[in-house]
Amino acid sequence: MESNWLSRLKDLNQERIVLVVAVLIFATASVALPGFFSAPNLISIVRSISVLGILALGMSVVVIGRGIDLSMVAIMAMSVAWYLQLLGDGMADHTALLLVFAGVLAIGLLNGFLVAYADVPAIFVTLASGSFVFGYVRSQLISSDAVPVPEGHWIAMLGGLRFASIPIEVFLFAILSGAMFLFLRYTKWGRYVYYAGDNPIAARNVGMPVRPMLVLRYVVSALTAFTAGLLTAASLHSINTRVVNSTLLYDIVLVTVIGGIGLSGGKGGVRNVLVGAALIGIMLNAMTIVDIPLLYQNLIKSTILLLAIIMDGLLNPRDEQTAQQGDI
């Protein structure tokens, strides 16, 4: 009986609640705020969540598999900073790109290897590797906090690219979302993410390659971070490595968790990322128009994150009674 009741509550799940809240805020803001419901502002909303959304796509693959990647922002900023520095130093474009790509791959592999084979908790591995990437690149490979994009480089062109007056990163976010959706839902490896996230021991016992797949997820999140970094550089014509110490990382977790991707793993998908990104995008934009100071915006965001995590815990409890079931 109790479990039926629970399942009905799950039908009224976080994703739907968040979607309803997002629509409500959108409607209220459209009516109450002058200039909110206008083409330029709507485009700016979508644009503002594109990079965040792409990062959240990478994070979601890891979180569905019952992990977390705290090194994403460091990888995003430092890989692109290093790339731009190499270009500035006169290295050929393809050599530089290849070198940086190899570096990103190596960090993803290292994260995955330490989590999968050395059994170190993901939160510590990625916290450490993120700090390492930031420290090493900042001290050894680049010479200033912000590295500009060279004149006339393809990244600079990318930033100016528009289709039907919609910036290119919006399309990229859409394409990556579609690709991630197909991967998670219709490929074998994508499905493995869910099985391993739901019950890693059962997944191993049934004969799934749990550990190699774990490594794959951290590689995916590292590569997504690199992509997001390139897009950031494209729209700003430079990359500022100080972003590593900003709240961006928490925004990624916020977007991922608030849409209903449970931190306990095995649940959610691209749709949840989109819903989460929509809510955060609309909310931040509205708050900016109302002119709420940044400090208060952070306060509001953190409250929402806390609420989302509490809700996640309530909807997906670790039930002591059922855990003891076999122990008579």
Next chain:
Amino acid sequence: MNPVVKMEQITKNYRSVPAVKNVDFDIAEGEIHALLGENGAGKSTLTKVMAGVVSPTSGKLTYLGKEVQFASPNQALHAGIAMVFQETSLVPSMTVAQNLYLGSENFLNRLRGTYISAQQFLQSLNFAVDPTAMVETLGAAKRQMVEIARAVHHKAKVIIFDEPTATLTPEEKRHFFALLRRLKADGVSIVFISHALEEALQISDRITILRDGEKVASGPTSEFDRETIIAAMVGRTLSGEIYRHRDETQLRKPGRKVLSVQDISMGAMVRNTAFSVFEGQITGVFGLIGSGRTETFKIVAGIDKRDFLRGGTITLDDKPVRYYTPAEAVRDGIVYVTEDRKSEGIFETMSIGENLFGGLLAADKEDGFVIRTSDIRALAEEWGKRLNIKTINAEAQVVELSGGNQQKVVIGKGLVQKPRIVIFDEPTRGVDVAAIAEIHQIINELADAGLAVVMVSSYLPEILNLSDRILVCRQGRIVEELSPAEATEEKIMYAAVH
């Protein structure tokens, strides 16, 4: 004499499956009361109710003449009921002395003072344990001693020992029994759970025997002997489980030998065990908890790894194999159906179809990299019918199913992999009676279809009714092989207890 603890009509359900049913139990001051029964008979649950670890579904618990309800083990402990667990509940990263005084430290405590008093205390118990040693560096026996010392230190009026002697050496056992007698002389009441019948007969004043969650016998120890205890432990008349004797001709003949295990070892759990498995019959494996039965077959299925040096050999079709992951075993056609479906069998937030599909994906029987979601529904429909899995709707999460249906999902998840060898570990644990019969039929059909079936169980009627040959596991090795034609519950239990 007034009983210290009196339990009346205690019932405890786990997910509506009763673990103990209407049991009366009491213990007098200064009495050693042995609680005996097979695995799953409800001994641990009954004592956990007494110690406040679980709360009873119904029934009355009276302690020192007052009705009580313990909300937590801590409350029970402060009231004077201590439980020494099978799996020790010590903090590994603390020293012995810190563990002894855990929860009862002075607000300001000096380590040196703690060590000195712990030293004196342990000596008074005749336990050779260094109070400054970290618990994680101790062996199982010494940890057990610390547990016991802790219960004694709490000046408990009632101490429950759950399998206290399993890890002790004979010498340590002597000390332990001397300690029990001393506690008894001091007026402490002791509940003693054990598989070792001789110990129970030797030390206890009274014996109570549970079977399938119900009390079947109780009385002064002088009224019992080994035979009567075993008879009470195993003789059952469970509905639908009519024991039918089969003679040699009714047993399946062994087919080709597919699996041969020679002298495999893994730490202290599996010691030089050897056996073979044949096609077209059911090999029943009986063993009590801690006998290494599960570990032995987890090695075969690639889940646990046997010792690298002197780990023995496993040959599959006359070819030596050594698996490092279950995936390799699955590819070779070996499937293990776990005894613990909750933590290592089911994907609980997923549907039946997705659970079954997981098996198919992992076995690489699904061609290609791309998945058709219609396959998942088809699979759920096909196997739902074949295994008679009952559910309200196809999208229901497996966690919402009953134990029996969950178990069928776990079995189905293995069978979609088209195995040649299926290992069932406690296939009917926590399963309702109707589903037990269905699962037994599935197991029989597999053997009839020519598969090599292994069934590990601590449920004797299951072993006797299904097996075509019976292996008995004790202390990490297969110690005896019996034919069901001549085996009786008593004979098997004799081989399994020590």
